[in-house]
Amino acid sequence: MTTKPKHIILNTTDLAIGYTSKKSKSIVASNINIELHRGELVGLVGANGIGKSTLLRTLTTLQNPLGGSIKLNNKTLSNYSAIELAKTMSLVLTEQIVSKNLSVFELIALGRQPYTNWIGNMQAEDISMVNQALKLANIYDIRYKKCFELSDGQLQKVMIARALAQDTDLIILDEPTTHLDMYHKAYILKLLQKLVKETNKTILFSSHEIDLAIQLCDKMVVMVKDNVEADQPCNLITKGVFQSLFPKDLIDFDSNTGSFRVKK
Amino acid sequence: MPNKSTYKLAFTVLIILLLFCFFANISLGSVSISNSELLNILLGTSKNNSLHQIVFNYRLPKAFTAIIVGSGLGVSGLMMQTLFRNPLAGPFVLGITSGASLGVALIIMGSAAFGGILVGSLVTKWGIVIAASLGSFLVLLSVLVVSSRVRDTMAILIIGLMFGSITTAIVSVLSFFSSAEELQQYIFWGFGSLGNLSWEEVFILFIIYFFGILLSLSSIKALNTLLLGENYARSLGLHIKRSRLVIIVATSLLAGTITAFTGPIAFIGLAIPHMTRQIFNTSNHKLLLPAVFIFGAIIMLICDSIAQLPTSDYTLPINVITSLIGAPVVIWLLVRKRKMVF
Numbered sequence: 001m002t003t004k005p006k007h008i009i010l011n012t013t014d015l016a017i018g019y020t021s022k023k024s025k026s027i028v029a030s031n032i033n034i035e036l037h038r039g040e041l042v043g044l045v046g047a048n049g050i051g052k053s054t055l056l057r058t059l060t061t062l063q064n065p066l067g068g069s070i071k072l073n074n075k076t077l078s079n080y081s082a083i084e085l086a087k088t089m090s091l092v093l094t095e096q097i098v099s100k101n102l103s104v105f106e107l108i109a110l111g112r113q114p115y116t117n118w119i120g121n122m123q124a125e126d127i128s129m130v131n132q133a134l135k136l137a138n139i140y141d142i143r144y145k146k147c148f149e150l151s152d153g154q155l156q157k158v159m160i161a162r163a164l165a166q167d168t169d170l171i172i173l174d175e176p177t178t179h180l181d182m183y184h185k186a187y188i189l190k191l192l193q194k195l196v197k198e199t200n201k202t203i204l205f206s207s208h209e210i211d212l213a214i215q216l217c218d219k220m221v222v223m224v225k226d227n228v229e230a231d232q233p234c235n236l237i238t239k240g241v242f243q244s245l246f247p248k249d250l251i252d253f254d255s256n257t258g259s260f261r262v263k264k
Numbered sequence: 265m266p267n268k269s270t271y272k273l274a275f276t277v278l279i280i281l282l283l284f285c286f287f288a289n290i291s292l293g294s295v296s297i298s299n300s301e302l303l304n305i306l307l308g309t310s311k312n313n314s315l316h317q318i319v320f321n322y323r324l325p326k327a328f329t330a331i332i333v334g335s336g337l338g339v340s341g342l343m344m345q346t347l348f349r350n351p352l353a354g355p356f357v358l359g360i361t362s363g364a365s366l367g368v369a370l371i372i373m374g375s376a377a378f379g380g381i382l383v384g385s386l387v388t389k390w391g392i393v394i395a396a397s398l399g400s401f402l403v404l405l406s407v408l409v410v411s412s413r414v415r416d417t418m419a420i421l422i423i424g425l426m427f428g429s430i431t432t433a434i435v436s437v438l439s440f441f442s443s444a445e446e447l448q449q450y451i452f453w454g455f456g457s458l459g460n461l462s463w464e465e466v467f468i469l470f471i472i473y474f475f476g477i478l479l480s481l482s483s484i485k486a487l488n489t490l491l492l493g494e495n496y497a498r499s500l501g502l503h504i505k506r507s508r509l510v511i512i513v514a515t516s517l518l519a520g521t522i523t524a525f526t527g528p529i530a531f532i533g534l535a536i537p538h539m540t541r542q543i544f545n546t547s548n549h550k551l552l553l554p555a556v557f558i559f560g561a562i563i564m565l566i567c568d569s570i571a572q573l574p575t576s577d578y579t580l581p582i583n584v585i586t587s588l589i590g591a592p593v594v595i596w597l598l599v600r601k602r603k604m605v606f
Contacts, residue, residue: 082498082501085501086499087501091496091499093496095493095495096493097491098491098493101545102491102547102548106547110488110500113500113501113502114500116485119484120484120485120550166500
């Protein structure tokens with residue numbers, strides 16, 4: 001536990017998220033107050049349909065907040081220009097990339113786009129950033145492979161390296177562990193933990209791997225009905241937040257082991 | 265890993281091939297011109313005035329037109345395929361050809377429908393060029409207006425196809441009421457032709473084409489970013505709507521003007537990017553776009569040389585050749601590599 005004041009990367013105040021149509025607003029979640037500091041690994045968990053994606057879409061400016069404010073590095077999110085934002089926040093999405101005919105190196109190099117000139121020429125600094133990202137993500141030896149030759153686990157590492165190369169304070173990942181086997185789920189989350197330690201970036205990811213997140217995250221944002229809690233995992237367990245995460249008829253949270261059990 | 269020097273070599277080979285095809289194209293035709301004679305003509309030291317006339321007033325403008333058409337359609341096809349993330353897209357998915365066809369159909373066959381001698385008198389070369397330009401411009405404008413209201417790029421593709429259907433239907437109505445002679449004239453325009461352009465027309469074509477190429481060069485970075493998908497592109501700071509507009513305007517300048525001057529040249533815009541991807545095996549537009557540019561010019565010169573049926577007096581429609589040559593080459597490339605590079 002450090003006592004010195006931490007630099008706040010992202011904070012939301014009374015944020016309300018949801019969708020607007022011509023006739024009405026449908027609020028998915030409101031009163032969201034979260035604060036992410038530099039060098040934190042933050043897991044966002046919640047049941048399906050509770051609004052995790054809506055929250056991430058709002059934080060990444062894909063949709064507008066319905067109320068409250070979001071500040072990134074102490075500046076209101078909507079005041080960022082596209083390029084400024086690209087230099088402060090990078091994304092790893094669940095969607096497939098369009099062309100898998102890019103080599104790993106080329107794909108990660110695209111992460112340098114906010115910094116390159118009109119035609120995208122790489123300077124020495126850009127190349128060294130790409131190489132650094134390749135090494136951090138342990139994929140330096142597959143850098144000349146084409147993306148279609150990669151396994152899902154490798155591809156996810158490549159996408160994470162691309163976000164690293166973008167050199168932003170905050171990296172947001174949308175369900176980075178879907179489609180992966182148990183080992184690779186742990187591997188990817190462990191990698192994120194290592195990256196936070198080594199680069200002092202802030203990483204926010206949504207996941208359904210609650211057990212793993214409890215073990216690895218510095219902080220967790222738990223979305224339950226009508227409430228969003230953000231705290232250290234052990235505090236959340238003490239508060240009993242995880243018990244209210246799912247309907248209680250099938251599974252139950254065991255505070256001692258920090259994991260869910262199927263009811264017998 | 266293919267490194268920079270292999271690409272340099274490939275580009276050198278392509279440029280040499282382009283020069284070779286250019287000279288072969290000029291020397292071939294109904295009258296065969298020997299290499300030494302050709303050199304004399306080009307240097308202005310030839311005494312044969314009629315050959316000089318043929319080369320300077322017919323074959324050279326035709327060869328330049330072929331280069332403009334091949335490179336312009338290839339580049340616009342590449343841009344459309346990347347923008348729409350669709351290997352079946354070509355320069356004409358936005359309804360440019362159908363718009364041009366409508367314009368031309370209106371002035372060739374519209375006289376029957378509107379009963380005016382006035383309309384009939386417009387059937388000159390410039391009349392057709394202007395009608396085709398106006399037609400494609402209007403259809404494109406409609407597509408742009410409608411598509412500015414949609415967020416999804418795929419919707420633009422469908423909207424373009426729908427506008428294409430509407431114009432095709434109108435052309436069908438016109439053809440139904442027109443005379444056999446008018447119908448023939450319209451169909452002949454649809455065959456496409458590279459050889460009808462004077463130096464003046466080549467010059468005007470070139471200026472607009474030049475701006476189209478400049479715009480597409482300025483889109484290289486955006487095109488590469490779009491390879492990741494639109495959401496990633498946006499997260500990298502790309503203004504999707506603005507880049508989309510620039511790419512669409514570049515395509516319409518290139519494909520629209522080319523179609524106005526030469527008629528709808530089929531297939532090149534769709535096939536050249538595929539051929540180039542198979543050969544270069546890259547999706548990086550910094551390499552792909554110049555490669556498509558040169559490759560398109562080469563293929564068009566070759567197609568035109570064949571269409572001339574050297575030493576005979578006949579000339580086949582260029583559209584026949586582009587498809588006859590192009591389709592088997594694409595099939596062969598796909599079968600040989602067993603998978604599509606996109």
